[in-house]
Amino acid sequence: MNVRLPILASALLAASLCVPARAQVDQDAPAPPATDNDPAGAELEPAAPGRVASIVLANDRQAPADYVRDILVLLNLGEGQFARPLMDELAGLQLTDEQRAGLVARVGTAKIHKLARSPELGPEAREFVVACVTAAGAASTSPEKLAAVIEQLGSNDAATRRAGLVGLRAAGEQGVVAALGALAASDDATRQNRLREALVRMTPLANPIVAAALDAPSDDTRRQAAWALGQMDDRPSLPRLAAIAGGPDYDQPLGKAARWSLEKLAGADFSPAAAAPLLEAAIDQSTGGVPARRADNQDAIAVWGWDAEANAPAKTLLPRELAGQVRTARLTSDLWRLNQGDAASNARALAYRLQAEWLQSDGGRVTLPGPAVDDADATTLIAALDLALSEGLTGAAILASDAMGERRDPAVLMSVYAQPTPLAAALTADHPAVRFAALRAVMAINPSSPFPGSSRVAAALMYFASSDGESAAVIAMPKTVDAATFSGRLAGAGIQGLATNVGAQVVCQAVDHPDIEFVVLDMGILRPVLRETLFRVRRQTSTAMLPVVLLAADGQLDHAKQVAREHDRVLTFPRPHSSEDTVSIAAAARAAAPRGMPSADERAEQAAVAAGWIEDLLSEGPSFYNLRGRSDELLAAVNRSSDIASTLPSLALVGTPDSQRTLANLASQDVLPIATRDAAAAAFDKSVQQHGLLLTSQEIVDQYDRYNASEQSDAQTQRVLGAVLDTIESLRDDPVQQGS
Template sequence: MRSLFTTCWILLAAAGTVAAQAPGEAAAPVDSPAVAAIREANPTTPLELAETAGLMVDLGRVDLAIEYLNKLLSDKPSDDDLVKMQAKLGSGPLIRLQTLPELQPAGTEVAKLVFAAVEKLTRNPAFLQAQVDALASSDDVAVRRASIALRGAGAAAIEPLLLAYAGSDNPATRDAALKIILQLGQDAEAPLWGALDSTDPSIKAAALSALGALRSTRSLDVLVGPAVAADEAPEVRRAASKAVVDIVGEPASTSDVEKFLTKRIERYLAGEPVFAGGPFAELDVWTWSDAAPHLTKKTLSMADASTVWTAHLARDLAAIDPQNPQNARLRMVTALQSVIALDGPNAEIKGTPADAAAQQLGAASVAEALDYALTHPRMTMAAIAACRWLGEQGDLAALAPRNGQPSALAAALSHGAYRVKAAAADAVLALNPTSPYPGSSALIEALLSFAKTSGERIAVIADPDSTRAQELAGRLTELGYTVLTRRGRRELFDAAYSTPDVELIFISDAVDRPGAFEMVQILHHDKRTANTPVGVIPWIEDYSRWQVRLTDDPYALALIRAHDAEGLTGQIQQMYAQQGRLLVDANEREARGDRALDSLAALAAEPKYKFYDLLLYEAEIADLIRDPASMEAAAALLSNLATPVAQSALVETASEVVRPLVERQMCAKAFADAVQRKGLQLTREQILRQYDRYNASEIYDRETQQVLASLLDTMEASAKGVRLDQPGLVQPVMEEVEK
């Protein structure tokens, strides 16, 4: 094939350019000798097809170039063939295919296919290890190719490079590995930070040495601790000390390091950003595991990355003086925060550094940490993790009162943050107490609040100008929200507190008595809306002033009035970004609502849980049956309660002819079960009304009549077969039923 292309180029040079077609002619292109020779060669491999497509472009036959590119795509070449193609052609011809307008979309598809295969290969651990092994070759060309491949892999190459730098017996390999790490520059820093989690002194020392050689001033926070920590291996302390000297020019004393780390941690916990970036900026955070693959990357928000960084510093501070109880507690709290930042609010705590710190200090210290976190908004993720850890331990002592007050875990059941309350409820249900404990009613209140979800995404608007309110409501509706518009204070608060599904609140600065600022404060001091994002929409000339006024509220934001859905979407993303890991979407709320109903039903069914006294909440439980999403579980729960309110709710729901038949049948069955469990609990008036409904049902379908008849059958069976619609018999029978 190579000689064929050489011949084609000779023919092309001799013939000059392809003869131009006369103006106005529409005849099909005629193959030049060069084109004919190439077509006769019948290229088939991916490399041949790609080369041929490029030649056809040069010969003025874009139509044939596209034909060859489409054949390449239809052949579905393997990743190996695509990588060989890139190695042969280089990136230039592929970029040309991607950028020539007349070759689209086939040119772009081919280029993307090749680049994806190359990307996949350069991230393959076996390939990267082979390139590191090639650094020891005596073949300069092989070493150069391996170096190019490793540099091209970027941060993904740090693990094999670091392992070679730390443990290779070949000095040339170690030197080459360090050289490539230094060439990667800032791309190498984050993976090297992650390698400091290693328990292998040689790995940790190698990472410290590399950071020092990079002169990485950003790394100073994580270098100073190991330099003075008494428990660190000598090689780790030496590497860290040298790195500090390389960066700042002089060694650091233990007292200076303690002061430095303490001040840094305090500033970060107070909200000072560790890393620069906007509200949507993200950072790759790497963690090290002793099991391969050692380095794992997670892309986090800047806030979560800062949380992980702060936990690293607190760990280093605690290692300097292991006997310092204050530093040990700080290490545990920040480690708890870090677990949620890394793995999300549903993360298992067992087996993490946070678990190790908690086991070392004990459950009482975790409870104290939870108590502290519940009152400090920046420690909310630590509260979530502490609840989960206490639930994982299975020790009912976590619910024991403290100084006559409910335990921290019981107190968390009433917290304003949805996720804290959810983690606390999960923990208490996992502990499964069967005797009273202080604060037990908060569990029922939490479960009921979860059960009230409708699965909707609700936004509330407060604006006295109805035209502006409707304009904003229309855009929110386009984006999939159910919108509640309100003009005044009381209406706004009623709407905001009405359901756990309120995700966003928008307030115009034109509202009065109280004003917008006071409304924000009231909303964020109420546990039901403490973490709900609120956007204040001022007049444009007041925007800067409102930005300043809302600076100290992490869940409030000044907004410029959006005039299209795209602008509003960007503002909503900013509002959600304020919640970070505390954000709960509609699907999760709906799933938790279902689980909450199941838990309530289980508590109502077992006598051992009677101390929860669900009768106090029967009216709220009865309201749940109105929602089709929760009707089935609510019917089962009301059947277990079997109180007058519960039986009445079941009868009324079963009698609503506008409801689907299956729902009415379900409620009728639940009513029969309730009567069998505790007897008939309805009043004379309710019973007679049910006879009236049945007598008026002749206009309805047969299935509806059967449902209404089944309700009367249940009532009469409980009343010993007496017709309760006969006035002379009703009162004596009811007296007998009551007995």
């Protein structure tokens, strides 16, 4: 009886038998004779497909899998050039995502990937494979698919559970999250155990995700996580397991599970007395920069926490240093549990918990262990803020300041030794977000008497009020024309460049300019030289956190990199020769900014809020901030601000000759919107009524000249200039009220 083999099997059999024979025949055949036109021999015609390849090409292809089958046969035959038309046909089928996912499921991921790795198939093959794999990934992680996989994993049938494990592996990270969420939602011990066993088989991918369940609200979930981490040999979880085993749950099922895993990981019996030293050592490693988990290619680490609302793990992707701070938060909280009543442990745990909350604020409502800020007394809150400032915990400093502002307790500003308290010290912190949070807290507390550091309030108000809501950078290069060229190129990216050729001017231009986002220093800058200029930038509060770009001439890049290693957030680039290069440098500098730096829109909002605070202090006090004594700074803030209208009430309240002159000038500027000019005229009238007319005689004459020159102007301009003159006339004849 003749047995007809499937086309694919017969093709492979023929390939193994026929191809070597054909090669031998080709080898024995005589070479074609040379021609007169081509002494070296006739030009070779394109090779024809071999016998087996011809059979494959003649196949009837009905489904996408048929195309993949024949393409792979041709590739295996070494005749991939004949597979290109088939690949083009397959790519042109316009498959749906469902069909692409089904194709991957039918032929397998490895075979699909082989298409992308075969250069004979052209770039269309890579695009096709990417689309198929993407569709397959989406299908494997759809809610319906994940629900089916979870149901399989909890089945009583071993074969069904194995099929579920295959689906879980295909779903990857999302599958682990779904399985762990299902475990947390279940109250069936058998189902929990089966889901745990499936998660254990997903090591090492599942390890950090399962470790997050140690902070789940359910003891059953935490117990299953403790068992699993021991089965997974997850050594980074060892100190946290020790905190559980050495704490109040020592004799409970949770503590027993943690103790079993500890003894498996350590290979020795566990003593509760070892928990605290183990945690201290882990904290030292974490704060010292030793990562517990491996970073990706971008030096980022996936930090997993427990979302209490979703009752499932949640992920935040953080740089290595910040990921270490979240781990430290968990370790210090575990140590706080063991050392209840210890003030230092309490403050440290609170500071790091606040920092972790800030870092993971976009990862859902992540449950964090440790003391809550609402339960902390004033002493603990002050100590936590002090620690946050000293260790650079930006988020903790912001949240601690906010908590103090909400409580409105003036005691947090008072010091026995006449030294600024941490909240007052935060007014001059390096990070602008911390400074603004401290200022917001002081304004909310509204102390009635001076406090150590109260002189810093006015400076902070002027600084934030002076933002124009734009983006700017300082550019320092040896030649002014080069700095100006660089600045001009930045304008294309919406960044105002402040150019200089003197190193000393860098800090001068940036120190009171809240909109500076980065600094560019050429290696050849002088007066002072580069290292001294960079040191000055880092020493000033307002520029200490800014990214710095070092531009190197030919042959100087290695030296620039050496200088960059001496500081944080310093980047090195060759001198750019195009607008594209310059814009790329600016993008890299912005990306290097520390977390939490305010955006241009946020700075504009801060400026408006600060202007409102200034107005309130000028009108209602207290007077010990002496804002009227800083009228020059207020005027500078007005001139720089993009929201002039928000600063006009403050100018009216200052009541100085300069402020009245500025208001009269603003009302007279025809380039401003008429609403702004009307507001300036009204503020001028208010200032004159409260403080008298402080313009000089010449300035009064100038104002009359402006009005007379507006004869041909529009009615609105004449009206606003007339309003200014009406105010002048109302008090001009009063010798008591008139200025000199």
